[in-house]
Amino acid sequence: MNKKLLLSGLLIVTVFIFSACKHSSGKIDTESEYIVAAFYWPAYHYEPRAEFLFPDRKGEWEIIYNAVPKEEGHQQPKIPLWGYLNEADPTDMDKKITEAVNYDINTFIFDWYWYDGQPFLESCINDGFLKANNGRMNFYLMWANHDATTYWDVDNPKIDSVIWKGGVDREQFDIVVDRVINHYFKDPSYLKINGEPVFSIYELNTLINGLGGAEQTKKALEHFTEKTKEAGFPGLHLQSILWQALPNTIEGVPGDTIKSQDEVLSYFGFKSLTNYCWAHLQNPDGDYEVWGDASTEMWDQFHNDFSMTYFPNVTVGWDANPRFLFKAGYINNSTPQKFKRYLLKAKSHVDHYNIEPKIITINAWNEWSEGSYLEPDTIWEYQYLDAVKNVFGTIDKR
Template sequence: MKTYDIAAYIWPAYTGDEPRTRMFWPQGMGEWQSVKDAVPKFPGHSWPRKPLWGYVNEADPYVMEMEIAAAADHGVNVFIYDWYWYDDRPFLENCLNDGFLKAGNRDRMKFYLMWANHDANNLWDKRLSQDQKNVIWKGATDRQGFQRACRRVIDRYFSQPNYYCIDGAPVFQIYDLRNLVEGLGGMEETAQALKWFRAETVRAGFPDLHLQLTVYGRVPDLSGVDSGDRGSYSGIGSLLGFSSISHYQFVHFTDIDRDYGEILTDVKAEWARLESQWDIPYFPHVSVGWDNNPRFTGMREGIVKNNTPEAVRQALLMAKAYADAHPGQPPLITVNSWNEWTETSYLEPDDLYGYGYLEAIREVFAAPEDSL
């Protein structure tokens, strides 16, 4: 039986153990505070939703043992941890370091990192989120900060026995290309920095580094940060040394304020466009939904409709078909997400669908942790 690597993003904010999170969520439970306080914004709005496992601390290894078991039993065998580097130091590592990596059954689950190098603004603070112009921490990092961050990643994470690799090369995803280029000072400088990162990874004993880029539906504005005309966005991948691309969310490239089934038409077209225009492999992505009203006191437009487990199952079947049609690349599929409750895009069981989304994955892929 063919096996697949089903990789679910993890938003590591469901803990109060990181001191710097108290400015956003003073109750000391991380962003569970916003989930717990969510209210319906209009008649028929499906909030509030409640996690069947409760408002658990995901920096607790016993909690993560439960979550790893549930994920692996249903065919999710990779976690992609959102990883942050703000103010020249890591942020929100507790869920990974103290929860996942100390879980007794961590060998059932691979993991890799996505550097979420976007700016941090008022979005996470429900009291202030209506105004997101205030930047608390910049996501752009200069070369010295970049090297310190990369050394931490190589030494602390790539060396873990269950770090996810492709052909022996650890996978590292980068979220925001513009911030990367801006911080490093231009395209040439970014190419040099990534080349250095690759060389340091090889120096640490790996055959290579697999750099993955998050793609969006539009060309990023690199004006003012690109030190020269380097052609189309699709050529940036090979120019900078990226190995593959994937998405983080459907909302990044299509109108999500409609029925989930209608959205899938655009998703299939987007996959075909990326395959034809990019010179590096695309790994198919499935988003469970979108509704970020839990982060706001007022109404936020843009809500995915009818994203039932059966509807998401159709998206998973599309992703499986794409992987099967590309036998020359690893059968990796990214999913948003394991636990993005404040964006209403999660696999964790809730009081609306129970374990429905996880059961959809098991039905489509039927590949438990023995693919590790």
């Protein structure tokens, strides 16, 4: 791989929120009672602000087709069956939407960014998805508010530097609120639960630090809710991602007795949560089933520990080595058949606890640079999508 800046800070993104058809004003063309929501990483198009990272002007596709094996038997590069599509082109995005809906993926969760007073990687949504969708899928935003960092020193690759800070002050927060409400919440396909637009926040710690503390963050989120109501909605459905960026205590709040993650989320007004990927729960290194069993065995604890709704997540795999000059740990022995077993487990979890809406999140639709994608590659072709349709729909004769 060429010795160049690799965008690694833009790899962990998350959080999701979805709703059953009866709770949503979006149009989902499916007979399934389940909301199958796949995270979407919008980095596979030309982004002018990232040209210094990806001079070929193809976004992160550049590190995918330049990837090399880090050891014998390491399966790199990954090769997309559809070729290197431009997701900001509505024609290319139309293919993604069509195939997603055909295979019972009925919601995209777009990672959404705001750096240095302006959006980042937004063309995928604005120029691609919104122009091609025509009400076929629901979508919502997860504010991926982490720092954007680079790993660039081949001799000392664990030293990273910040390109853009993910935290925002109150002035920038209010700008984000207005943009999200006016550009996205008002779209008929934007996912809503009980009429409330769903908005996910990836790093609560980063939000708190940027806004200056817990009290200031609570006031900012209350302002967000009020602005959403002023726009004609009954409220705002906040969802959090469950991992180490979710604090388990809040210091400095008058009369503070908050000593658990559940109390933290309740304090700020969150209504649901989920995981972004299993890499946030268990070390992503080794056998897929060992990793998957350990991660999914945590679901019952999450259900019991939180007063708000927990939606289970199923992860396709993990191998972020295309982003690094050094060898990082990765998951091996993953197959569509094994993936299907965890989809069935997620469906059973939702049914057992009578979770409504019946949401299952998947990492991911297209995390090619993290080795976790449903889009067909030249090895498995459509088999991962077939697994989804086998569990949540009716498989077509191919």
